[in-house]
Amino acid sequence: MNKGYDQIFGGYLLVLLDLNIGSFDVLHDSVGYGIICLGLLKLYQHTGIKAFDYARMIGIIEVIMAIIASFFPQVALQDMTMTSYGLLMIGSMIAIAFVYLIYSGGLAHIKMYSMEALAETLGRGRTSYGLGMISLLVAQSFLLNATSDFRSGIIIGSVAVGIVLQVIFMVHINSLRKAEFNEILED
Amino acid sequence: MTKSTRIMIIAAMLVFVSAFVNVLYAQSMKLDEPLIMAHYDDLLWDEGRELDLQIHYITNRDDDRRMVSLDFESLSSSEIMVEQSQDSSFTFSFQGNQVYNDQVGRYFTKKTGYIHLRLGEADIVRLKEEGSIKVTRANVGYSDGSFAVVNLGEIRLLSQSLQEELVRTDHRGRGMPEFTASFKLEEAIEITSLDLGFVASHPDLLDFQMMVDSKKIYSLKELQSIETPIKAKVSIELIYTIISDDLSSYWIAGRVHPEIFYTSSQGPDSFRSVFNRSYGQLDEKSVESYVKLWRKDNE
Numbered sequence: 001m002n003k004g005y006d007q008i009f010g011g012y013l014l015v016l017l018d019l020n021i022g023s024f025d026v027l028h029d030s031v032g033y034g035i036i037c038l039g040l041l042k043l044y045q046h047t048g049i050k051a052f053d054y055a056r057m058i059g060i061i062e063v064i065m066a067i068i069a070s071f072f073p074q075v076a077l078q079d080m081t082m083t084s085y086g087l088l089m090i091g092s093m094i095a096i097a098f099v100y101l102i103y104s105g106g107l108a109h110i111k112m113y114s115m116e117a118l119a120e121t122l123g124r125g126r127t128s129y130g131l132g133m134i135s136l137l138v139a140q141s142f143l144l145n146a147t148s149d150f151r152s153g154i155i156i157g158s159v160a161v162g163i164v165l166q167v168i169f170m171v172h173i174n175s176l177r178k179a180e181f182n183e184i185l186e187d
Numbered sequence: 188m189t190k191s192t193r194i195m196i197i198a199a200m201l202v203f204v205s206a207f208v209n210v211l212y213a214q215s216m217k218l219d220e221p222l223i224m225a226h227y228d229d230l231l232w233d234e235g236r237e238l239d240l241q242i243h244y245i246t247n248r249d250d251d252r253r254m255v256s257l258d259f260e261s262l263s264s265s266e267i268m269v270e271q272s273q274d275s276s277f278t279f280s281f282q283g284n285q286v287y288n289d290q291v292g293r294y295f296t297k298k299t300g301y302i303h304l305r306l307g308e309a310d311i312v313r314l315k316e317e318g319s320i321k322v323t324r325a326n327v328g329y330s331d332g333s334f335a336v337v338n339l340g341e342i343r344l345l346s347q348s349l350q351e352e353l354v355r356t357d358h359r360g361r362g363m364p365e366f367t368a369s370f371k372l373e374e375a376i377e378i379t380s381l382d383l384g385f386v387a388s389h390p391d392l393l394d395f396q397m398m399v400d401s402k403k404i405y406s407l408k409e410l411q412s413i414e415t416p417i418k419a420k421v422s423i424e425l426i427y428t429i430i431s432d433d434l435s436s437y438w439i440a441g442r443v444h445p446e447i448f449y450t451s452s453q454g455p456d457s458f459r460s461v462f463n464r465s466y467g468q469l470d471e472k473s474v475e476s477y478v479k480l481w482r483k484d485n486e
Binding site for chain 1: 192193195197198201202203205206209210212214216248250273292293296471472
């Protein structure tokens with residue numbers, strides 16, 4: 001059972017890490033999202049929690065988007081155009097929904113086993129992640145009209161807060177990996 | 188639906204509304220066509236020499252068009268070459284693209300074209316006969332094959348050197364940019380009127396004073412309606428003070444070109460005070476303020 005969370009953890013790590021040879025990312029994001037989807041499928045099959053299934057569907061979109069994105073040059077946030085801005089907004093919303101649903105699935109899962117302390121931690125994590133990332137996105141929505149100085153501030157702030165929230169998410173997934181519910185279900 | 192999910196949906200809607208409003212605002216800032224920055228200049232022509240000038244133009248940030256050709260309407264037989272402004276600090280780029288010395292802002296990019304003008308026979312004859320040729324409009328060709336007839340400002344080609352000596356200083360005092368132009372006089376004159384052009388139409392942006400013989404100072408209001416001719420024996424100094432702090436002295440100096448009408452022992456005459464041939468470095472704020480002012484004056 002915990003293997004599903006192992007795959008989410010490993011897959012997400014692949015998404016976060018980049019190992020570029022030339023301009024090609026050896027640890028391609030699509031592979032990471034693919035592994036997460038496998039983990040989500042496993043969890044959905046074992047628990048029947050809908051959030052895992054929704055997350056898996058969004059994960060498939062992420063796989064496709066990651067493959068398409070690899071055919072286009074990366075645009076730095078400071079060189080934002082109308083098109084890259086639109087893609088950033090939509091892509092970010094999808095990414096937030098993806099993680100939020102994984103949080104929701106994990107939360108529903110541990111509630112099934114009455115792990116109150118972990119449920120509380122995950123609940124807080126989900127809210128922090130959701131509101132934190134949405135706040136970043138609201139700030140990023142001003143990138144098109146932001147002056148150079150303000151734009152730099154938004155970018156630095158987004159990167160810093162984004163990394164923190166993603167690391168916290170990894171920590172929470174790690175907690176789920178270590179939770180002791182797999183044996184109960186497999187029995 | 189849980190409370191948390193409802194909050195997330197509301198937050199997501201907030202993102203979309205914010206993004207939508209931002210897109211609408213950014214769209215409203217777009218220029219329909221590249222904007223050529225008005226240029227006032229006097230170019231002295233010498234036999235066999237090219238005339239060089241810089242044309243600065245503003246495009247939308249995502250508009251990668253470049254000026255590739257230019258024909259002055261009032262010149263019939265001249266060869267004009269447009270050279271791109273390239274960044275000398277980069278000798279290559281990974282994409283193999285040219286690296287231009289553009290100034291990129293949030294909405295606009297300011298680009299520069301270096302114009303090399305070689306006068307043809309017919310224009311040389313005309314210039315010698317008339318003493319000067321005014322160039323105000325040009326047909327500009329862009330890299331995508333499009334053309335546009337544009338107002339350039341006013342560039343005067345002069346066949347002989349100007350009699351007046353122009354001295355320009357540009358300094359900052361108390362955080363407010365000021366610039367001056369001084370003229371030494373060979374003989375006494377009586378100033379009868381001034382055509383202040385840009386200065387008179389934008390008193391909210393620019394204050395203007397004239398100091399005569401390093402003593403008497405005349406205000407913009409006094410200069411706009413001279414009742415008794417102003418006597419000047421030694422020197423005239425034009426003093427500009429930029430009132431608005433979001434305007435760059437570089438480009439505003441390129442817009443001021445007052446013409447001063449006078450009478451001397453040789454009869455009535457006039458001279459024009461033209462400042463720099465380059466706008467220098469224009470920051471994002473200055474480029475935007477230029478576009479804003481252009482819109483106010485033209486739309």
